[in-house]
Amino acid sequence: MLSNPTPAPATAVEAAMVAFETALQGLRDVGFGELSNNRDRLDLVQRFETGTRTIAGFGTVLIADMQEQWIPGELGDYRLADVLADTLRIYPSEAKARRRIAEDLGPRTGFSGAPLDPVYPNTAAAHRDGAIDRAHITVIREFFAQVPSYVDAETREQAEAKLAEQARILRPDQLRRAGNRILAYLNPDGNAPEVDRDRKRTFILGKQGTDLMTKGSFCVDPELRSYLEALFAKYAKPGVGNPHDADSTVDAEPTDEVAHRDERSVGQRQHDALTMVLRDALASGTLGQHRGLPVTVVATMTVKELEDASGTAITGGGSLLPIRDVLRVARHAHHYLALFDDDDGRPIYLGRSKRIAQGDQRLVCYARDKGCTFPGCWRPANCCQCHHCREWVAELGLTDVDQLALVCDSHHRLAGVKDTDWHTIVAGPDHQYPGRILWVPPKHVDPTRKPRINHYFHPHEYWDLD
Incomplete structure (x- = not known):
């Protein structure tokens, strides 16, 4: 009896991928019980590691190609990193890191259409060969972030070639030490020009922990440091602004007794000093408006x-x-x-006939949506604008709060009335979450066009999901 022949793969890439997946399945089926000693096991782990690194190199090339031909909204989101995060189910930070690596190690195209080498060609070659992993690449990229701007292109190319060569034989920690020696050779005086100082300045506020505390990191320039020194000289003195002492002062010099019973550490006093200054700045009313x-x-x-x-x-x-x-x-x-309201949490109705949502309406949106309403988006309310679920028309349109939705700038670009756009609607009274904003994907994203809702800012709703 004749069986139906397996259809031939459409492309050589598909044929190779089918063979690869078949080989993986074969390894799973065979298992590793026949390996009798640790040398054989170690050799196989090493081969797996090389294969894993090689596959990562393939992914870098594909991400670079997608970035070159990227059309915002084509695959359901405006940014490539967001599409990667959703499709691969990885952290957004990981998706952004892969995209940045692809920018430096992936193929490029010039303005004339001619192909260009990667930014770091030798590192890219080692990545494709499976000889180095993500940690090696991070060391090399961090090395060039510290190279002074006055170092010429030829010297940079030589340093990249040497680092890529060493990365093939060294661990990442050993490679970092080698990079530090090269950096010391390139910049023996250690005096960074002003342009390099400007490049390093940063102030990063980390994510809240489960205890609601937040860690961060900073690298401040001389100007900001001078401001902090002046601030701490007054507000971080013992006995000044102690939240646990009713007798603690701010304007007057603290008494010896008040200062003596201040048991806060230097870091705690500086933390409280920043709190006082920022609180006063916000209360002053001189900072203008935001959205x-x-x-x-x-x-x-x-x-x-x-x-x-x-x-x-x-x-x-x-x-x-x-x-x-x-x-x-x-x-x-x-x-x-x-x-x-505790029961249904639905906002009061506020209507406006002006195009721009008023401040009280934004407050209602803040309370109801708490952040961007696009499915899976994490951007908070103060990074969003008010989007009209019903397209606003100058002659007839109303800016009513029950037809407004908080949307971040990135996802606002995806909303529209065309078939290729995402549509926004308000959930009716019979919906599980009445009054909430639903996003209807275009057909090329979801042929069924099933409305989606963002549960990120309402985490208790995850328990309601089927």
Whole structure:
């Protein structure tokens, strides 16, 4: 009896991929029980490592090619990194890191259409050969981030070739030490020009931990350091601004007794000093507006949470703020606090006939949406603008709060009325989440066009999912 022949692969790439997947399945089926000694096992682990690195090199080339031909919204999102994160189910930070590596190690095309070598050609070759892994690449990229701007192109090329050569035989930690020696040779005086100092300046606020505390890192320029020194000289002295001492002062010189009982460390006093200065700056009203609201703290919570003085509010920046801290903040300045019903949490109705959403409407959106409504987006409310779920028409359109949605700048570009755009609708009263914003994907993203909702800012809803 004749069986139906297996269709031939459409391309040579597909044929090779089928053979590769078949070989992987074969390894899974065979297992490794027949290996009798650790030398054989180690050799196989080494071969697997080379194969894994080679596959990563293939991915780098593909990501670089996608970046060269990228059309925003073509695959369902505006940024390639977001598409990679969603498709591969990896951290957005990991997706961005892979894209940046592809920019440096992937093939490029010039303005004339002629192919160009990668930014780091020797490192790219070692990556494709499976000789180096991600850690080696990170060391090399960090090395060039520290190379002074006055070093000429030829010297940079020689350094890259030498580092790539050493990466094939050294561990990443050993490669870093070799890179430091090369860097010391290139910059023996160690005096970075102003342009290099400017390139290094950074202030990164990390993510909140489970204890609601936040770690970060910074590298400040001489100007900011001078400001901090002046600030700490006054506000970080023992006995000044101690939140645990009612007798602690700010304006007057603290008494010896108050200063003596201040048990805070230097780091804690400097932390509290920054808190005081930033609180005063926000309360001053001189910082202008951001997206239609004064630059200040916007916190949302339920009436029950406020009455019980327990739980956490969520700020416009997406942070969690304990209710007791909200009450303390409210004593110092007129910040924004939006209170919503405990049962359904639905906002009150506010209508406007102007094109721009008013400040009170933005507050309602802050409280209801808490951040970008696009499925899976994590950007907080103060990084969003108000999007009209019904397309606004100058003659007839209304800017009503129940038809507004918070959307970040990136995903706002995806919304529209064409068949290739994402559409936004408001969930009806019979929906599981009435009044919430639903995003309907275009057919090329989801042929069924099933509406999607963002649960990121409403984590309790994840328990409701089937």
